Each structure stands twice: as structure tokens, then as C-alpha cells.
Amino acid sequence: MTNRWGLPHLGYGVGLRTVHYAEILSRWPAVDFFEAITENFLDTGGRPLHILDRVAERYPVVLHGVSLSIGSTDPLDLDYLAKVNRLARRVKARWVTDHLCWTGVAGKNVHDLLPLPYTEGVLAHVARRLRTVMDFLERPVFLENPSTYLQFTQSTMTEPEFLSELCERAGTGLLLDVNNVYVSAVNHGFDPVSYIDALPRGRVVQYHLAGHTDKGTHVLDTHSTRPRDEVWDLYAHAVERLGEAATLYEWDEDIPDFATVHAEALKARGLAAGIHREEVAVA
Amino acid sequence: MPEPLTLDLVERWMQTVLVHPESAEAGIQSSPARALIDPGRVSEVVLASGHLTVAERLGIYQEMYLLRMRDALESDYPNLARHLGPHRFWHFVSDYVEAHPSRSYTLNRLGDHVPAFAATWGKRKERGLISDLSRLELALTRVFDAPEDPPVSPEALARLTPEASTELRLSPVAAFALERVRSASLRLLDSPEREVVPREAVPGSRHVHVLFVRKGGQVSRRTLEGAEGHLLEALTSGIPLGRALTRLGRRHRTTRPCEVESWFREWVEEGVFSAASLDPDP
Incomplete structure (x- = not known):
């Protein structure tokens, strides 16, 4: 089964993290795919790249970047893109993703996924740059909805409206981070279910699941815990509404052993299978 | 407006x-x-x-x-x-x-x-020490991340004639660093999470050379005393072997040929050099 870009549903994967290298290399666990953080492997010729090579020999790999800075007003970094291209070819990346955000301007990089105003002008800017990136990489690039802690007064459209239109104009799809939807919904007071419902069916190529931390006045996307029940419920709704797609479980702080992280990915598989069975029964 | x-x-x-x-x-x-x-x-x-x-x-x-x-x-x-x-x-x-x-x-x-x-x-009096410590840590990071290139084999070096050896230039592998630092900074360097193998610790406050090299995915660190450090520094900066040995003789008059041979064996074993060339001006 492939999607409109001819890409397969890769299944239920886990983020490739340093603390799990020994476990992965010694046991080669039954994981559907691994997602590697692109920038961790761009400027290294040492052990990390050697390990990614070995992983890529046995598992499908997708690359997830944090430095594309698609919304910045700085020129695109072609040196960076050339390195992403080389890495993607080297590990036969099934696809490449990054975020709808900007990470710096005026030649500087603050290494954060900063929010954008959702206006017609910004939409045209991002769509133009995304098409250039995809032409350069000769492959589709899918953007992830960010978790955000502020909104711009100038915004004239909602985030799902912006993303839907971006998909149309750039001919691309989405990496839908369900936890980010939940985090932004709490921080900005919108209904996360309505957000999901406003996205186009058939455009989600991959889902992300993660945990967050409640800070009282806002919630932070910390990737430090299991997803809460509300996020699982939202994921189930997204799969039902937008379709099943490769799902990855992210854990980046206080990372537990590999089996614990993998178990969360398998939970997503069980959930999606249940939804699929219900759909078949109804049909 | x-x-x-x-x-x-x-x-x-x-x-x-x-x-x-x-x-x-x-x-x-x-x-x-x-x-x-x-x-x-x-x-x-x-x-x-x-x-x-x-x-x-x-x-x-x-x-x-x-x-x-x-x-x-x-x-x-x-x-x-x-x-x-x-x-x-x-x-x-x-x-x-x-x-x-x-x-x-x-x-x-x-x-x-x-x-x-x-x-x-x-603090002014501390600057040299923390700068040296950070040089060692930066060198370690760079050696970890450097691309892999095969080291020159002992057999390839053994094939050189004594006459040719005088003009020999040796290039270090990419995953190599040699830093000359205050030995006190070494006492502050302890990175268990980097899987570094410290072969020895040098007490005192004098300057020493510290060699980092990666071979087979493993980074090793070794402290080189006086003459050995100076010779390796000269060689890895592109000075031909003959001239480097002449310099060494002037600076460290007591160095014996058997010591130099022993250092070379160790450097080659550690995988320090990637290429040996007779090109007079590489």
C-alpha cells in the first residue's frame, strides 16, 4: 500500500537515539523503521555515522531535520541542503521531514523551532521555499506542525488552514505531531479535535507521538514522558479522520530503555489496528 | 508612520x-x-x-x-x-x-x-588552564567526528629505503589531534561517557603534548613527554623526517635512535599516519 507520493506505510517506528545504540546493535530488535535526526549525522564521519549505516542496512530509515528554517527570511542554506541530500542518498532515506518554523535570521541560528505568523504573505514565502527545497533534494519534503507558545496578532488564518493550503501549493504532505496539536491547543485555547478535522485527508505521511509537561500556565513539548491519554485519544481520532500512516514515538529527555520506548510504538500499532477493524466492520 | x-x-x-x-x-x-x-x-x-x-x-x-x-x-x-x-x-x-x-x-x-x-x-590566573582544558575537549570532539581514513601500514613504511626516509613526509589521519598543554589541565580531563582510554596521567604543571587518535571507532589519548611530542608535532605539521630529526637532535641531545624507532612503531600501531609521501613540496 502506497500513498500519493508512492511511499509505503512504514509501520510503527522509534527515534534512533545514542543511549540505545548498544541495544540496537547487539539485539537488532523487531522495529518497523527508525527515524534519525538529520543534523546529528551531517558533520560526523565517526561512530554515529557508522552506526546509522549499519541500522540503514537492516531497517528503513527516515530523516527528520531541525535546521531547514523554511520560514526564515534568510536565504536557504544550500550547503546544508547538499549535505542532507548526500545523507539521504547514503542511508536510502524513505523520506525527509522538517518543521513549519524558522530557527534564526540575520545569519544566526537560535536552534529553536520558532513560530510563524499565518498570513497569505508568509504562506507564499514558505510554499516558494519549500518547492525550491524539494527541487534541490529531488524528493518530497514533509513539514511537521510545531508546538507553539505564542500566536501572532497579524495571523489571518488558523494553523490547519495554513498547512492545508501549503500542502496544495507545494504539492506536499504532513508529518502530523499529535502531541504538538495538543500542546498548542492548550496554550492557545483551541479545540484540538477541530484542528484535526480541518486537515485534508490523505496528506498525512507520518505521525509523531510524544509526551509533554504541564507547567501550570502553559504546557511544554518536552518529549520526556509517555503520551497522556488525551494525546492517545487525539491520535486515534486523527487516524480515523485522516488515515493510517507511519507512526513514530519520540522520547528525547530522561530516555528509558529501548523496550519501554518500543512498547509505546507498539501501542500505537494496536490502536490503529483496532480502528482499522472497526472501519472494516462498518463497511 | x-x-x-x-x-x-x-x-x-x-x-x-x-x-x-x-x-x-x-x-x-x-x-x-x-x-x-x-x-x-x-x-x-x-x-x-x-x-x-x-x-x-x-x-x-x-x-x-x-x-x-x-x-x-x-x-x-x-x-x-x-x-x-x-x-x-x-x-x-x-x-x-x-x-x-x-x-x-x-x-x-x-x-x-x-x-x-x-x-x-x-580570573586572569585561571585563563591558561581553562583554555588548555577546553582545547583538549575540543580536540576530543573533533577526533570523534572526523571521517575515517585508513592508516598507513607498517609494511608500507618498511619498504622505504634509508635514503628515501630522509625526505619522507607523513600526514596524520583525519581523526588525529596533538595539543601542547599545561599538564595540570590533564588532571581536569576525565570523560567517562566518551569511552576514552586514558593510558596514563601526568602530574605537575609543565607543558606536555597530548595525542588523540581514533582507530576502529575507539579514541585513545596518550601523553607524550618532551622529545616524542616535539618530533610528532614536527612530522604532522609536514616537516620531512630528516629535517625533523635534525631539529630533534639539536633540542634533545640525549635522544637515542632506538627511542625514535620505538616511537615510530607505537605511532604506526596507533594509526596516527594516513599517508607517507616523498613529494618534496606536497
Whole structure:
């Protein structure tokens, strides 16, 4: 089964993290795919790249970047893109993703996924740059909805409206981070279910699941815990509404052993299978 | 007539606010931010929420900026961080990123200027030591990340005639570093999480050479005393073997040929050299 870009549903994967290298290399666990953080492997010729090579020999790999800075007003970094291209070819990346955000301007990089105003002008800017990136990489690039802690007064459209239109104009799809939807919904007071419902069916190529931390006045996307029940419920709704797609479980702080992280990915598989069975029964 | 709030203006302003070392509110009020957007116009840029003011919402990003920079630098300079302690290291990071903000897509390059910066920061009497310590940590990171290139084999070197050996130039592998530092800085260098194998520890305050080289995925560290360090430094800087040995003879008159042979055997075994060339001007 492939999607409109001819890409397969890769299944239920886990983020490739340093603390799990020994476990992965010694046991080669039954994981559907691994997602590697692109920038961790761009400027290294040492052990990390050697390990990614070995992983890529046995598992499908997708690359997830944090430095594309698609919304910045700085020129695109072609040196960076050339390195992403080389890495993607080297590990036969099934696809490449990054975020709808900007990470710096005026030649500087603050290494954060900063929010954008959702206006017609910004939409045209991002769509133009995304098409250039995809032409350069000769492959589709899918953007992830960010978790955000502020909104711009100038915004004239909602985030799902912006993303839907971006998909149309750039001919691309989405990496839908369900936890980010939940985090932004709490921080900005919108209904996360309505957000999901406003996205186009058939455009989600991959889902992300993660945990967050409640800070009282806002919630932070910390990737430090299991997803809460509300996020699982939202994921189930997204799969039902937008379709099943490769799902990855992210854990980046206080990372537990590999089996614990993998178990969360398998939970997503069980959930999606249940939804699929219900759909078949109804049909 | 106020300037239109273009995306470029908003991004430049927001970045200026977020990298302010004190707070988002201080950032909004700072001269560089005021030059972009007047503090009276911030509500035209960012919406307050039910729980948080505009400055508090910006503050979430502003607080994470320095934390992220600290974590990145601590990852590359764990011993410098431990030596300075959390409070002083925080100030070191704050001062450092103000002077050397990241200009790369990767945080791996953020700490490239730390040794030079450390030589100018903090207590004068301590500067040399923390600069040396950070040079060692930077060398270690670079050796970890360097590409793999095959070392020259002992057999290839053995095929050279004694006459040719005089003109021999040796190139180090990419995953190699040689630093001349105060030996006291070595006592501060202890990175168990990097899987480094310290072969020996050198007490005292004199200068020594420290060799880092990666072979088969494993980085080893070794302290080279006097003559051995000077000879390896000369050779890996491109000086032909004959001239390097003449220099060594002048500087270390008691060095015996059997010692030099023993060093060479060890360097080749460690995988220090990637190529041997007879080209007079490579």
C-alpha cells in the first residue's frame, strides 16, 4: 500500500537515539523503521555515522531535520541542503521531514523551532521555499506542525488552514505531531479535535507521538514522558479522520530503555489496528 | 508612520528579544530590539493569552535559548563545566554565546571558539588552564567526528629505503589531534561517557603534548613527554623526517635512535599516519 507520493506505510517506528545504540546493535530488535535526526549525522564521519549505516542496512530509515528554517527570511542554506541530500542518498532515506518554523535570521541560528505568523504573505514565502527545497533534494519534503507558545496578532488564518493550503501549493504532505496539536491547543485555547478535522485527508505521511509537561500556565513539548491519554485519544481520532500512516514515538529527555520506548510504538500499532477493524466492520 | 511589520522585521525583533541574557521583558526594552519595534507596539506583534502576557509568552522561548546553549556546550565541554561549577559555567555560556552566537545549522560547531574565548574570560590566573582544558575537549570532539581514513601500514613504511626516509613526509589521519598543554589541565580531563582510554596521567604543571587518535571507532589519548611530542608535532605539521630529526637532535641531545624507532612503531600501531609521501613540496 502506497500513498500519493508512492511511499509505503512504514509501520510503527522509534527515534534512533545514542543511549540505545548498544541495544540496537547487539539485539537488532523487531522495529518497523527508525527515524534519525538529520543534523546529528551531517558533520560526523565517526561512530554515529557508522552506526546509522549499519541500522540503514537492516531497517528503513527516515530523516527528520531541525535546521531547514523554511520560514526564515534568510536565504536557504544550500550547503546544508547538499549535505542532507548526500545523507539521504547514503542511508536510502524513505523520506525527509522538517518543521513549519524558522530557527534564526540575520545569519544566526537560535536552534529553536520558532513560530510563524499565518498570513497569505508568509504562506507564499514558505510554499516558494519549500518547492525550491524539494527541487534541490529531488524528493518530497514533509513539514511537521510545531508546538507553539505564542500566536501572532497579524495571523489571518488558523494553523490547519495554513498547512492545508501549503500542502496544495507545494504539492506536499504532513508529518502530523499529535502531541504538538495538543500542546498548542492548550496554550492557545483551541479545540484540538477541530484542528484535526480541518486537515485534508490523505496528506498525512507520518505521525509523531510524544509526551509533554504541564507547567501550570502553559504546557511544554518536552518529549520526556509517555503520551497522556488525551494525546492517545487525539491520535486515534486523527487516524480515523485522516488515515493510517507511519507512526513514530519520540522520547528525547530522561530516555528509558529501548523496550519501554518500543512498547509505546507498539501501542500505537494496536490502536490503529483496532480502528482499522472497526472501519472494516462498518463497511 | 510606524514601519510595516514585515516577516523579516518580526523575525529580527523576536530573535533579538529571545537571545537577551536576562529576560524577555529586558529584551523587549533593549536598544537593539527598540530599534526594530517600539515596546509600545508589541501587542501588534504577539497576542497575550488568558494566563500569560506577551513578555511571558516570549519568555518561554527566551528561557529555553540559554538552557539549550548550555546543554550543547556542556555536552562538548563536560570537564570545563564541572571545573567551573553550574553558576560560573552558566555565566560563561551566557557571555560566550553573546560573543559567538551559533551561525551554523548544527550545534556541533557552537563551541569552536571556546578555547580562544576561555583565554580571555574570568580570573586572569585561571585563563591558561581553562583554555588548555577546553582545547583538549575540543580536540576530543573533533577526533570523534572526523571521517575515517585508513592508516598507513607498517609494511608500507618498511619498504622505504634509508635514503628515501630522509625526505619522507607523513600526514596524520583525519581523526588525529596533538595539543601542547599545561599538564595540570590533564588532571581536569576525565570523560567517562566518551569511552576514552586514558593510558596514563601526568602530574605537575609543565607543558606536555597530548595525542588523540581514533582507530576502529575507539579514541585513545596518550601523553607524550618532551622529545616524542616535539618530533610528532614536527612530522604532522609536514616537516620531512630528516629535517625533523635534525631539529630533534639539536633540542634533545640525549635522544637515542632506538627511542625514535620505538616511537615510530607505537605511532604506526596507533594509526596516527594516513599517508607517507616523498613529494618534496606536497
